[in-house]
Amino acid sequence: MHWNTTGRTLKVLGSFWLGERKLVAWSWLALIVTMLVVINVLNICISFGERSVLNSLEHKQQGDFWFYIFVYAGIFIIGTPIIGTFGWIKNKMHLQWRDYLSQSLLNKLYDSDRFQAIVSDPRVTNPEQRIQQDADKVLDKLMTFVLALVDSGLALISFAAILWLLSPVLLLTAVAYSAVGTFIMLKFGRRMIGLQIEQESREAYFRRELVRATDNATAIASYRGARRELERAREHLRLTLANWNCVISWTRNLTLFKVGYDYFILVVPMLITAPMYFAGEMDWGMMGQAASSFGRVLGSLSVIVHTYMLFAELNAGAHRLVSFDDVLNEYQSGYGESGIETVVSEGVSVSNLAVNTPDGKTTIIKNVNFSVKPGDRMLIVGPSGIGKSTVLKAVAGMRKGGSGVVARPDADDVMYLPQKPYMFPGTLREQFLYPRRSQPPSDKELLGLMNALGLDELLNREGGLDAEQDWNEGMSGGQQQRVAIARLLINKPKLSILDEATSGLDAENERRAYALIRDSGITTVSVAHREGVVEFNDFVLVIHKDGSSEVVDAKGFEMQELA
Template sequence: MRRLGHFLSDAWTVAGPYWRSEERWRARLLLGVVILLNLSLVGMSVLLSYWNREFFNSLQEKNAEAFWALLFWWRQTDSGPMPGFVFVAALYILIAVYALYLRQALQIRWRSWLTREVLDRWLADRAYYRVALTDSGTDNPDQRIAEDLRQFVDNTLALGLGLMRSVVTLFSFVLVLWGLSGPATILGITIPGYMVWVALAYAVVGTGLAHLVGRSLIRLNFQQERVEADFRYALVRLRDNAEGIALYGGEADEKRGLSDRFGAVIGNWWAIMVATKRLTFFTSGYAQVAIIFPFIVAAPAYFAGRIPLGGLTQTSGAFSEVQGALSWFVDNYSSLTEWRATVLRIRGFIGAIEEARAAAGSGIQAVPDGGDELVLEDVTIRLPDGRVLIENASARIAPGEAVLIAGRSGSGKSTLFRALAGLWPFGHGRVHVPAEGRLFLPQRAYLPLGTLRRAVCYPRDAAEFSDAAIHEVLEAAGLGHLTARLDEVETWDRLLSGGEQQRVALARALLLQPRWLFLDEATASLDPEAESRFYKLLKERLPGTSLVSIAHRPAVAQYHHRALRVRDGHLVPAPA
């Protein structure tokens, strides 16, 4: 029971914020209408049970007048005026259609809000970066946002409304069944409304057995979501790194890796199939017995002449409704296991995001204090495993100064670059950075999805810049042949070579004109001549910009005033 309480608390942690959000009144109104329509369907089912009794009684009595009236008009009966089936069916269809339509509208609104909320949290305080660095067990965030949130909203509404409808159906038809079944004497004991107790016992036994048979599905469904996402991620990785794999001739190794991941998918799926087979054996048998069981229970009264054919069918129908309502857990066991797995995945993801955001103030502090200088104060940089890369580094870079950061591969230069950007959480110390006007160009230039115009202007809004300004910086960066393709939507990071992508980054720097420009091997894919033109262009076009470069080629030093070298875990001055 405690585990159930924790799980329901987790589910409410995910669901609750929407119902308290700025959309709460519209959401609650929409939910209220959906609930009202679902309750109306229960009422229609009760009405149909009485109509069904009168209809079968008319058949038993061979009363053609009553038969046709009950189909197409209305008839006065012992239960009151009974509308014709065509009116009841038309109203039932109308209510059912709008109950589904408005529920789907609520699903769309809820999913939209929840997706925006999770995205905001994930992107705030660069939590997405820290979660990826720490490998906190939160695998495949793309799936958790795109798939798990959708499944959570859909299943929560479907299961919640289904449970509510089952409860209302139970109470509605218990009254009907109680009145129809009458008392029964067993071993000298008179049991009033005996069919209600029979339906209750049947459902309780079925629920307990269903849980025993199918409980392994909870773990297996959780695992299936993970292995499916792992396999899909591996396929995306292969697509994004197709050229590197082809150059290495790594197809055989990639196939082995994909086969291993797909093997995990199939292995877990077989386990689900076996568990589902056992559960389906039980639930199918349970459902089949439930069809005939009420007739068996009510047959003695029918053969004794105490109830007519219509009464028998109404009794059977009411019993089925009560038994079905009580068997909601059995009928929805598979969906409940999927829902539980989804809740656990989303709760884990949100928990990892909150931990990452809470830790944003720890470690190395990048302080945008509005000063003109870049200052490092006793900065120690560690790897996630605790190994120290740079210890107690202190430095000061003045506005307009160009400084080269050098050192052997693996010495920590790129990690220092991340610390200057305020990204690296592992270590301690403070980095005082200017509040505005910073641009970081990593070795692998980032080109967002969409048009080339967006890629050049990133991360600013492309609408801020004229076509002439964008054309001019592309020409200056040696990409004049692409100016006619500014508004083409392509996967530019695959279409352009590494050197061309770095030229796009150069064009971006010329367009945005930052006060501070940080480059981490940003010219590594260019030949020495192009690299030289790159730096000359930066010096000419951005004369007042402070420049901090990480580079290996000695020729780059001539474009900097001085150098800092990472040597034996320390940051020391060196000649440029």
């Protein structure tokens, strides 16, 4: 693992051991290490038990044989529940660690002030996969790798001493052989790490392409664009499989080396201990113990050789995870927020507002000035693409790159309604109560609001407020927009921002929705295109083709004036 990635990984994962759950973390680790020590002690006992059994057979000492065979069996009986429980304890620690890491990432991602900006950041691909899959995989591989190192260290300490007493030559041979093997694996296996990182990236882009297509299935079908999407998916699949083919080839090469490494040394213990046995300097049991101890020492010293594939996969997963966390931390530190100053006030006041693109390279709109007193309503109009929605997002706090000052109520007292409302699987009642910022209305009040918005037909068709389904499919676009208006009226924020939030309604229902908002007394800034909504506003902010803007009285204003 590259040093930079290693340091960042330790920073991301290390908070579990230094944060609020450190007592739990270190307790589980202490238990696991204790069990590893016990398991290694049992392995030493097995080594000496096996030696005693073989010696009793060699010297035909029947009484000793039965005694040692029962001792030998007893060691396995004692060790079985310990070794069997070890995996359970490891998984319990993994569970605690994953919970902590996932909660940390979720808290950073689902930040009300930054969520939309983070998800829209091109550096963030498949955030759900990184939290749900990458975090789990990285922790699993990291624990397996680290525990393999700890276990190898304990085994090395235990069996190196035994092997030194039996044959110093064998111990030195194991050290030299493993050093050469580890050097070769690190030297030529480095390419595998880069391939694994590239594979993770290509898999992510392939998955994002599939998700994008399924999320936009209706629009794609309306254009009969499935064939074009198939071509895009196939291209991503081709790139993914091309890199995977390289991964397979390098896996073959490293596997061949590993198998040869393991097989080549098998006869060495016999070659070294056989002359000592024939000379009477070593009995049969000692010879068997020397062979098994040599295997354990060599295995401990060769842990990098044996786990390098795991190490490469761990590196790739850690690279994706820490890159994701880096982006989250950037936003936590105020990334993209410099420029536009936000001040809390009862009404809305925008002074010398200029808004940049997310990368900060281009200014979308500038020199915007207007104010709206508490309880008043302002309509923003202008040519398509001039930046009306950008102004709304800047007021809502969703676009912060630029300059100027925006004064508005606190973010928790602002509701922004986009053109496409958010709907989710659940009951019909839950759709209206989302996101539950205030005391929910009674069913009588809710039914009255549905009637006022012309949603009686939806209620009758679905069979009541407790009807449950995926409402993205169960409602028309216009019905979804009326539900969003109902949410606004239920939550009663100090400021409502409507970004073409009634575009899917007919003129009558749009007028009805704006009348309800006017009667609620909620301060409102909106973008709409129909003449009929002008009368429900107090002022109109007109943005002209040249980017200049002016505020005019809504009385007497006509949309034709924009032509």
